[in-house]
Amino acid sequence: MRRARMNGDGDAGREYAEIWGEAVQANRKLRTILIFLSASIVLGVFVLLRIAGAEPPKPIVVRVDEVGRAEALAYEAATAQADPLDPTTKYFLNRFVHDFHSRRRATAQEQWTRSLRFLSTDLANAAFQRDGAEVASVAAGTADTETEVEQVVLRIHPAPEPPHGATADFDLVHLRGEQELRRERWSLTLRFEFLDSIPNELVVHNPMGLLVTYMRADRALVTGDGR
Missing domain, CATH: 1.20.5 (Single alpha-helices involved in coiled-coils or other helix-helix interfaces)
Incomplete structure (x- = not known):
């Protein structure tokens, strides 16, 4: 137990x-x-x-154009101030100079058309009458030569009231294929202002509403090949 x-x-x-x-x-x-x-x-x-x-983080600004194509914008450009001394102003004017004067087969039509969005109506119509056929020829591959803009030096001259001034010196390089034929130095004088409101068709390519109201290009006396 x-x-x-x-x-x-x-x-x-x-x-x-x-x-x-x-x-x-x-x-x-x-x-x-x-x-x-x-x-x-x-x-x-x-x-x-x-x-x-x-x-x-900065948001991505997206615009949908009239054919339903979405394109992203640089946030800095979409929010930049209408100030001639803003770095974004210089960026877009620099790109305008390149787009307006370059003639490369792969990009001529797109770049030149984009540059027209910076011009007043009178300047855009005059440019189309003067250069439209040349741009079409380059884009179609029937032109004998092409041109490329290099070494752009842009200076902005702000004014108390618009329009503001700007000058750009650049090399215009004439090419046949990839062979450089000659190089010319040009000087471009501009007057520009800012639109009070930016139309939808300018938002992607010209988001600051830059408007070039005067433009004159002069070739320098001395060129890169000594001519």
């Missing part, structure tokens, strides 16, 4: 020990999970604070 009672007490003790061990093990697992969650929360708070203190 005593041995049976002792065996019963031993079984009960082992059962109690097993239950206690399982409880201790479960507590350890819970403690590990709690530590992990606490660390995750601390890390999450740290990341949120860093994000809150950082400069917000």
Whole structure:
């Protein structure tokens, strides 16, 4: 009888020990999970604070044109101030000079058409009458030579009231294929202003609403090939 009672007490003790061990093990697992969650929360708070203190990302400005084509704009250009000394103003005038005078077969039609969006109506009509056939010939591959604009040096001369002035000196390189035939130095004088409101058709290519109202190009007396 005593041995049976002792065996019963031993079984009960082992059962109690097993239950206690399982409880201790479960507590350890819970403690590990709690530590992990606490660390995750601390890390999450740290990341949120860093994000809150950082400069917000600049949005992408997208315009959909009349044929449903989406085109992305540079955010700096879409939000630039109508200021002649703003770096974006110089960027677009520099690109205008290149687009208006370059004649490369692969890009002539696109670039020249884009440059017309910077001109007043009178200047754009005059340019089309004067240069339209030449641009079409280059784009079709029937022109004998092509031209490329290089080494543009642009200077802006702001005025108290518009229009503002600008001058651009550049090399006009005449090419046959990839062979340079001659190089000429040209000087371009511009007057420009900013549109009060920007039409939808200008938003992609001329988002600042730059309007060139006067333009004169003069060839320098001394050219790159000495002629």
